[in-house]
Amino acid sequence: MDTSKPMRADARRNYERLLVEAKRAFAARGVEASLEDIARQAGVGIGTLYRHFPTREALLETLLRERFDAQAAAGREQLARAEPLVALKTWLAGLSASSADYRGLSEFLAAALDDETSPLYASCHAMQEVASQLVEHAKAAGELRGDVTAQEVLLLLHAVSWAGEHSPGGGGLPRLLDLVFEGLRAS
Structure with a gap:
């Protein structure tokens, strides 16, 4: 993720929700947890997840x-x-x-x-x-x-x-x- 410029408020919220859901998913199902499920639980599309975390x-x-x-x-x-x-x-x-x-x-x-x-x-x-x-x-x-x-x-x-x-x-x-x-x- 490019940190050289500040994130828009909605992008920051998406980023934070993705981290919360990833932490939950990895704790529950291990590091192979579905990235699609993480994105869905965060309320974003998989493209948003990959934009933040390639x-x-x-x-x-x-x-x-x-x-x-x-x-x-x-x-x-x-x-x-x-x-x-x-x-x-x-x-x-x-x-x-x-x-x-x-x-x-x-x-x-x-x-x-x-x-x-x-x-x-x-x-x-x-x-x-x-x-x-x-x-x-x-x-x-x-x-x-x-x-x-x-x-x-x-x-x-x-x-x-x-x-x-x-x-x-x-x-x-x-x-x-x-x-x-x-x-x-x-x-």
């Missing part, structure tokens, strides 16, 4: 931008913790929890890490930068295996998030994250 990823990026900014800030705060591995795990648990709000989101985010054309690419790389700092901090403290990379940790997190989405009851995420960290811990 792709599903652009719509997701708009919904997630504030959350990602907050998550990046939380990661930078975790760097000051005395226990770097706990800081990394705490940050990843928060990231995983926020990714779990929309079923299927972890797959979109994992794919966006390698797709420079994705509207989610910049946000995903901001998360990767914070993860890099936390991983390096834990490695320097001797708490994390020296051969682990931030990208590997994020991919493991996406795998754990996916598994958490598909586990009976969905309550296995903390346990799965604990198991991953047992394997990542320095001997």
Whole structure:
């Protein structure tokens, strides 16, 4: 969406309604929710949705931008913790929890890490930068295996998030994250 000029009042209302309905639809049906249904629930045509958000990823990026900014800030705060591995795990648990709000989101985010054309690419790389700092901090403290990379940790997190989405009851995420960290811990 072109933000260089102000939106007309009706266009702004449509934009806001689309975001509200997309948030509801993605929370209820996952990131593959029908864009046509989102437009219909917002009281606009599909063309209006695409005028504001040319792709599903652009719509997701708009919904997630504030959350990602907050998550990046939380990661930078975790760097000051005395226990770097706990800081990394705490940050990843928060990231995983926020990714779990929309079923299927972890797959979109994992794919966006390698797709420079994705509207989610910049946000995903901001998360990767914070993860890099936390991983390096834990490695320097001797708490994390020296051969682990931030990208590997994020991919493991996406795998754990996916598994958490598909586990009976969905309550296995903390346990799965604990198991991953047992394997990542320095001997």
